[in-house]
Amino acid sequence: MSDTNKILTVSASPHVKSNDTTQRIMLDVVLALVPAGIAGCVIFGMRALLVIALCIGFSVLFEFLSRKIMKRSNTLGDLSAVVTGLLLAYNIPVLDLAKFDGKLWKATVMTVLLCAVGSFFAIVVTKQFFGGLGQNFANPAIVGRIVLLVSFPSAMTAFTAPRQAVDAITTATPLGILSDGSLFDRAGDISAQISSLSADGYLPDLLSMLVGVKGGCIGEVSGILLILGGCYLLMRRVISPAIHVAFVGTVAVFMLIASRGSLPFVAYEILGGGLLLGAIFMATDYTTSPITLKGKIIFGIGCGIVCSVIRLFCSMAEGVSYAILLMNIACPLIEMATKPRPFGVEKEKKAKKEEKTA
Amino acid sequence: MKSQAGDAILKAIGKVRGGVTPAHNKLTAEMESVRIAPPAQVVLPMQQHIGAPCVPTVKVGDIVSIGQVIGDSDKYVSAPIHASVSGKVTSLAEVRLANGRMAPAVTIENDGENRLFEGIAPPKVTNRDELLQAVRASGLVGLGGAGFPTHVKLNIPADKNVDTLVVNAAECEPYITVDYRECMENAENILGGVYLLADMLNLKQVVICVEDNKPKAIQVLKEIADHDLDKGNKVRLMTLKSKYPQGAEKMMVLSATGRVVPAGKLPADAGCIVMNVGSVAFVNRYIQTGKPLTSRTVTVSGDCIAQPQNIRVPVGTSVQQIIDACGGFTKDPVKIIAGGPMMGTALIDTEVPLLKSNNAVLAFSASSSVCKPARDCIRCGRCHAACPMGLIPTQIEKFVQLKDAEMLEKCGINVCMECGSCAFSCPSAKPLVQHMRLAKEIVREAGTKK
Incomplete structure (x- = not known):
């Protein structure tokens, strides 16, 4: 008899596991976000890097401290705080010095304040107060951004101009320009108006929109790199295409109808603002979106509707964050309504009908 | 034609x-199955099937031959058990099975004669x-x-x-x-x-x-x-x-x-x-x-087995003897499994006998078997995506913690076949199958109370 007196592990099956871990998933999200962040630093200068570093730093610090104070285990290793910090940073603009009397120190103090307050509400209030990873009712970064937006409205819209846009007349975001209302009131074709605005230098051309040379928050400007990151997540099977395709698709349909068929308008609406960042990286957040495919599609369409309505009919130029927040809150309801039918279980209505006939 | x-x-x-796609690892696929030298002793538990256990039909001291009925039941859902070696019945005491339960068993000491039962036709x-x-x-x-x-x-x-x-x-x-x-x-x-x-x-x-x-x-x-x-x-x-x-x-x-x-x-x-x-x-x-079921082929594999192979063994051979026949261990096993890695049972020790339904004995070191601590659910939905029955295991887990039998039934827990696809794909390493079993137990208990 050989040496089998060693203690064996006894556990429920299965005894093998896939390589997926929470940490690896979060790392994939971080990797997918990196290109867009680099673009932000190139476009807005190294102060963008400061915002990113501050947000990640504060998020990690708050996660560590709040877990410690609440006497819970340390969860820094799952990298979820890094993801939240990164997403929050991408939703904050590099502050325009002109709005701070041209003084760098004033703008920097404001930046630190924005990052600290945003991270606190994201990590401590939204995530840890509700029980930590997987328990939050809304996306932490979205809540962080909305808190900043309503608390510091002027700072959060003090967009700096891209360094590459030398002839830029205004630092307003393309969405702001498009949604000032006059576009729809004026007679004439919307596409023609857009091309004249673009020719006059009020609007960046479509290529700049795609690459990211435009006013906006750090991480949201480079549409092409966000899409690239999204493709990486799809390839790694971290996300399924249901939510963001439904989200962006719905917005596209709404904008197409609203503009009476102007494709350039649709393109500006999709590439402008935080739609791609929100749809690909924030609406797809596991915790705050439905689990089933049907639920995901409803969730995405709902986000698209709310976002379009806000953009078209409200005084705000941007509606992605509010759309996602509202649908986050509706998520449990969607899940209740889209409960999947287990294999071999008949539809209730059908079963009841059969009972009646029998 | x-x-x-x-x-x-x-x-x-x-x-x-x-469904999921675990690595196939069919290391023994191209190896001819081989017979091993019959063991000195076999232990034949009276419960080797789903249904009513058998009752021994032999006494201690009886001489039996291969293929002779040694346990049977008058219940319909049951199957008789036959001697897998020829020799003397030495004990009718209970033994522990792979699943941890105790069951009466007939122990036969092999006389090495390989005598077939005369009644076989x-x-x-x-x-x-x-x-x-x-x-x-x-x-x-x-x-x-x-x-x-x-x-x-x-x-x-x-x-x-x-x-x-x-x-x-x-x-x-x-x-x-x-x-x-x-x-x-x-x-x-x-x-x-x-x-x-x-x-x-x-x-x-x-x-x-x-x-x-x-x-x-x-x-x-x-x-x-x-x-x-x-x-x-x-x-x-x-x-x-x-x-x-x-x-x-x-x-x-x-x-x-x-x-x-x-x-x-x-x-x-x-x-x-x-x-x-x-x-x-x-x-x-x-x-x-006319030769009844007294032996079967098993795959012996895993990273701790010296010579992974398929062997044909008499039913009732101990797992230890099977492993020894395959060259023993190359390193200390952390887990030994009767059956496959997705649905098999982890063994407490290697003295348990091989049953008619066991198709594999696998021995794994720490690196190739899961023993990770579970983390918080991130609601990624991989368990639902993997479930062939369309259940949402993470939701079931929550209702298990609440001990809510009614909701568990509504979630469809009873169609779960414990295939392990959910736990396999869980990035938080949650023991979901264990929770599914608990859920069934909660539903069963609530049913008996009613």
Whole structure:
């Protein structure tokens, strides 16, 4: 008899596991976000890097401290705080010095304040107060951004101009320009108006929109790199295409109808603002979106509707964050309504009908 | 008769949802199965099947020979147990089984004579009833792992309109190659069994299902499906995409016929009988020789086994003897599993005897088996995406913590077959199958209270 007196592990099956871990998933999200962040630093200068570093730093610090104070285990290793910090940073603009009397120190103090307050509400209030990873009712970064937006409205819209846009007349975001209302009131074709605005230098051309040379928050400007990151997540099977395709698709349909068929308008609406960042990286957040495919599609369409309505009919130029927040809150309801039918279980209505006939 | 020779191989008719793709690791696939030297002693538990346990029919001191009935039951859902070596009965004491339960067992000391029981003779089978009787007498239980008495499965109630036999050669569990070897080494018996069963049970069609990662087995089975015996082209071969749990009974019925087995019902309710390919071959062998089920092939594999291989061993051989026959361990095992890595049972020690339904003994070191602590659920939905039954395991886990029997039933917990796809894919390493079992227990308890 050989040496089998060693203690064996006894556990429920299965005894093998896939390589997926929470940490690896979060790392994939971080990797997918990196290109867009680099673009932000190139476009807005190294102060963008400061915002990113501050947000990640504060998020990690708050996660560590709040877990410690609440006497819970340390969860820094799952990298979820890094993801939240990164997403929050991408939703904050590099502050325009002109709005701070041209003084760098004033703008920097404001930046630190924005990052600290945003991270606190994201990590401590939204995530840890509700029980930590997987328990939050809304996306932490979205809540962080909305808190900043309503608390510091002027700072959060003090967009700096891209360094590459030398002839830029205004630092307003393309969405702001498009949604000032006059576009729809004026007679004439919307596409023609857009091309004249673009020719006059009020609007960046479509290529700049795609690459990211435009006013906006750090991480949201480079549409092409966000899409690239999204493709990486799809390839790694971290996300399924249901939510963001439904989200962006719905917005596209709404904008197409609203503009009476102007494709350039649709393109500006999709590439402008935080739609791609929100749809690909924030609406797809596991915790705050439905689990089933049907639920995901409803969730995405709902986000698209709310976002379009806000953009078209409200005084705000941007509606992605509010759309996602509202649908986050509706998520449990969607899940209740889209409960999947287990294999071999008949539809209730059908079963009841059969009972009646029998 | 060359008319059917060119029959196309069928593709799955119904689509199985979810599933996972663990590494196949079929290390022993191309190794001829070998007989090992009979062990000095075998322990034959009286519970080797689903259903009523057997009662020993021998006393301590009795001399028995191979194939002699040593345990039987008068209950219908049961199967007799036969001596697997010749020798003296030394004990009728209880032993611990792989699942941790105690069961009475007959211990036989091998006298090394390999004496066959005189009563062994091929049974006369000319109709269905004789077939069922013969199958019961053979002691056959499902060789694929579940161990359901085959004669019960074949005895279709008159009100069920069963027209299809699904022969399961999918072998979707990693490591195990027993069914594959059966195809490679025992084609005539599979052939005989398929046509015998189709004939005796008066079935309209036979679908042999195999996963597409076994090209050689596909070739062998194709010849069986195209054989001249197949009058009226009843027997067809179907290849299935290699994914786990393709070989689960309900999934197989769906793939093979497009029919859905209703929740809480058996394949017979969808007009099908599903049989493991090894069981089909055994029926034929028994009808030819009259030798009951006293030995079986097991895959011995895993990263701790010195010489992974398929071996043919008498039922009741201890796991330790089986491992020793394969060269012992190369490093200290952390887990030893009876059955496959997805659904098998982790053993407490190596003294447990091999049962009729055990198709593998696997020994793993720490690096290749899961022993990670669970983390918080991130609601990624991988468990739901993987569940072939369309359940949401993470939700079930929450209701388990709340002990909410009503909600658990609404979630459909009773259709869960514990295939392990959810736990396999969980990035938080949650022991979801354990929770599914707990959930069933909670529902059961609530049911008895009512």
